Amino acid sequence: MTQNTSVLLAKRPVGNPKPSDFSLRRENLPTLSEGQALLKNHFISLDAGFRNWLDESAGDDVLPAMALGEPVMGLVMGEVIETRHAGYQVGDWLMARIAWQEYSVADDSQFIVKIDPDEPYPMNYYLGVLGDTGLSAYFGMLDIGKPKTGETVLVSAAAGAVGSIAGQIAQIHGARAVGIVGSDEKAERVVAELGYAGAVNHRGDVSAQLAALCPNGVDVYFDNVGGPILEVVLDHLAVGARIALCGAVATYGNPGSGPGNLFQLVTKEALMRGFFAHTQVDRYPEARSQLAQWIDTDKLNAPEYMLSGIESVGPAFSDLFAGRNFGKTIVKLG
Amino acid sequence: MTQNTSVLLAKRPVGNPKPSDFSLRRENLPTLSEGQALLKNHFISLDAGFRNWLDESAGDDVLPAMALGEPVMGLVMGEVIETRHAGYQVGDWLMARIAWQEYSVADDSQFIVKIDPDEPYPMNYYLGVLGDTGLSAYFGMLDIGKPKTGETVLVSAAAGAVGSIAGQIAQIHGARAVGIVGSDEKAERVVAELGYAGAVNHRGDVSAQLAALCPNGVDVYFDNVGGPILEVVLDHLAVGARIALCGAVATYGNPGSGPGNLFQLVTKEALMRGFFAHTQVDRYPEARSQLAQWIDTDKLNAPEYMLSGIESVGPAFSDLFAGRNFGKTIVKLG
Numbered sequence: 001m002t003q004n005t006s007v008l009l010a011k012r013p014v015g016n017p018k019p020s021d022f023s024l025r026r027e028n029l030p031t032l033s034e035g036q037a038l039l040k041n042h043f044i045s046l047d048a049g050f051r052n053w054l055d056e057s058a059g060d061d062v063l064p065a066m067a068l069g070e071p072v073m074g075l076v077m078g079e080v081i082e083t084r085h086a087g088y089q090v091g092d093w094l095m096a097r098i099a100w101q102e103y104s105v106a107d108d109s110q111f112i113v114k115i116d117p118d119e120p121y122p123m124n125y126y127l128g129v130l131g132d133t134g135l136s137a138y139f140g141m142l143d144i145g146k147p148k149t150g151e152t153v154l155v156s157a158a159a160g161a162v163g164s165i166a167g168q169i170a171q172i173h174g175a176r177a178v179g180i181v182g183s184d185e186k187a188e189r190v191v192a193e194l195g196y197a198g199a200v201n202h203r204g205d206v207s208a209q210l211a212a213l214c215p216n217g218v219d220v221y222f223d224n225v226g227g228p229i230l231e232v233v234l235d236h237l238a239v240g241a242r243i244a245l246c247g248a249v250a251t252y253g254n255p256g257s258g259p260g261n262l263f264q265l266v267t268k269e270a271l272m273r274g275f276f277a278h279t280q281v282d283r284y285p286e287a288r289s290q291l292a293q294w295i296d297t298d299k300l301n302a303p304e305y306m307l308s309g310i311e312s313v314g315p316a317f318s319d320l321f322a323g324r325n326f327g328k329t330i331v332k333l334g
Numbered sequence: 335m336t337q338n339t340s341v342l343l344a345k346r347p348v349g350n351p352k353p354s355d356f357s358l359r360r361e362n363l364p365t366l367s368e369g370q371a372l373l374k375n376h377f378i379s380l381d382a383g384f385r386n387w388l389d390e391s392a393g394d395d396v397l398p399a400m401a402l403g404e405p406v407m408g409l410v411m412g413e414v415i416e417t418r419h420a421g422y423q424v425g426d427w428l429m430a431r432i433a434w435q436e437y438s439v440a441d442d443s444q445f446i447v448k449i450d451p452d453e454p455y456p457m458n459y460y461l462g463v464l465g466d467t468g469l470s471a472y473f474g475m476l477d478i479g480k481p482k483t484g485e486t487v488l489v490s491a492a493a494g495a496v497g498s499i500a501g502q503i504a505q506i507h508g509a510r511a512v513g514i515v516g517s518d519e520k521a522e523r524v525v526a527e528l529g530y531a532g533a534v535n536h537r538g539d540v541s542a543q544l545a546a547l548c549p550n551g552v553d554v555y556f557d558n559v560g561g562p563i564l565e566v567v568l569d570h571l572a573v574g575a576r577i578a579l580c581g582a583v584a585t586y587g588n589p590g591s592g593p594g595n596l597f598q599l600v601t602k603e604a605l606m607r608g609f610f611a612h613t614q615v616d617r618y619p620e621a622r623s624q625l626a627q628w629i630d631t632d633k634l635n636a637p638e639y640m641l642s643g644i645e646s647v648g649p650a651f652s653d654l655f656a657g658r659n660f661g662k663t664i665v666k667l668g
Binding site: 060226228230245246255257258259260262264266267269270271273274276279 | 591594599603607613
């Protein structure tokens with residue numbers, strides 16, 4: 001009988017997740033009930049935002065806190081190999097917010113998007129540049145950032161899955177993109193490979209680097225990290241600035257530990273807005289079509305950090321926080 | 335010869351301003367230079383937001399930090415009694431960002447709006463409900479808050495000059511207004527006199543009172559105070575909430591002393607935006623005309639806390655921070 005391997009939450013991470021926070025469990029495939037479909041997963045998407053729900057106290061409207069000793073929830077792409085769900089046929093490709101497993105049971109309680117297997121791009125693109133991360137970049141940059149020609153657009157985690165796309169979308173709209181990254185090597189790579197005009201290494205003096213790279217202030221800040229860097233950026237806003245707070249920002253701080261200078265939103269008549277891509281599923285086709293056109297015309301580069309095998313999932317997730325990825329992190333399953 | 339009395343900044347306030355932070359100086363009227371007009375001031379507007387510039391380090395794009403031993407800057411309404419400015423004739427009424435004085439010299443370096451002396455409302459209304467505070471309520475509530483029928487609109491400093499108008503504008507648009515005030519007496523008054531559905535006394539448990547008064551969450555937060563109350567409100571937002579940060583919010587906190595839960599803007603896909611009324615002078619006529627129509631049709635009550643004499647200015651300003659005012663605070667000069 002086919003065995004299924006799941007990645008479990010072995011320990012709740014303290015600070016950044018590490019490979020030993022996860023373990024593997026092998027078990028038989030479940031028998032389907034009415035209304036369920038069985039997916040053979042091909043790709044697992046690793047997204048920093050899911051870190052939030054690894055904390056015991058972290059349940060919210062999107063997901064409950066993940067259970068210790070149970071499979072970790074994430075975004076997965078798989079193919080239906082058995083079905084008792086009227087909406088899903090064998091051979092359908094589904095992207096689902098479901099557990100890190102080789103095989104998963106999907107039902108209507110989950111967030112599921114059907115992907116046409118005849119799509120002209122590699123299926124893994126539908127977890128990255130044409131998936132939630134690319135769509136987050138698209139919606140956040142265009143709906144909130146609204147970059148204009150000549151403006152300066154700052155992107156944190158600029159080499160990450162969302163940031164790598166967000167910075168390029170800003171450039172496509174005529175803006176000058178500046179990144180915030182965690183190493184000098186990444187600073188060089190976002191300039192060379194993603195067209196950023198320059199990048200701040202957040203391990204140095206962020207304010208001084210921002211003053212040098214954004215002398216006329218920051219018109220748009222696409223924020224993937226929040227925290228103390230946001231506070232520094234608030235002091236460098238241009239009048240009328242727009243700040244898009246992407247899902248990954250959703251980290252919980254202690255009361256009274258956030259930016260003490262929110263008044264800068266008043267003095268700069270600036271806007272800050274949080275968003276998720278997954279609440280705008282009806283706009284996915286339009287957004288995907290635009291992103292695809294930019295890929296086809298070589299305006300958009302979609303870097304990926306690809307690992308393989310279910311045993312790589314915990315390490316790949318940990319790599320996100322150690323800053324080892326460049327672009328979208330995906331684990332390919334056999 | 336006519337003497338002029340000015341209100342000076344005698345001491346930089348520590349925390350809330352008090353009457354002894356201010357002193358009076360009498361001196362002769364100045365001789366006008368070309369490009370200047372002399373105003374006899376009739377009304378002085380007291381606005382909490384001006385507190386910011388009393389700190390030594392507080393200069394910004396709007397005003398420099400105020401100088402110790404010099405007249406305090408504020409919003410003043412006066413009549414031109416002598417002129418060497420081609421744009422201003424004797425008899426013109428001007429509202430200007432100028433010093434707390436019986437007589438002031440106005441020139442093009444200042445923010446000045448001409449008021450038609452034939453306007454049908456008391457001239458003091460042009461500092462209050464038809465002035466910057468009423469216009470702040472109007473622009474902030476309608477441009478950012480956009481209240482809809484049935485929504486819950488929360489207003490901090492709900493009995494203040496801006497808040498008293500903002501809460502009523504929300505009600506005119508079909509929303510349910512809830513106030514935040516500093517005493518049980520004010521809580522009763524905002525309900526009885528301004529139509530609020532209820533009010534939170536911020537000296538009690540704000541979160542528990544909000545949960546009781548806003549069981550479906552806060553759709554719009556019109557924030558006049560910022561600080562720790564904002565952090566509590568962030569935990570009570572409804573999905574799609576809008577937060578208007580009014581000028582008075584512009585208080586400086588220590589780094590890392592602000593709300594630690596800005597991630598709520600993401601989880602609630604909420605918007606926060608700062609604004610000033612004075613950057614939208616071209617829209618003043620439209621906004622004034624709408625506010626005036628609401629006054630005429632008894633939809634809008636414009637409470638005032640009126641004192642008289644230049645010696646009342648320092649105490650009247652201090653009263654704002656002691657919570658003694660209800661509605662717009664104005665000092666009438668002889």
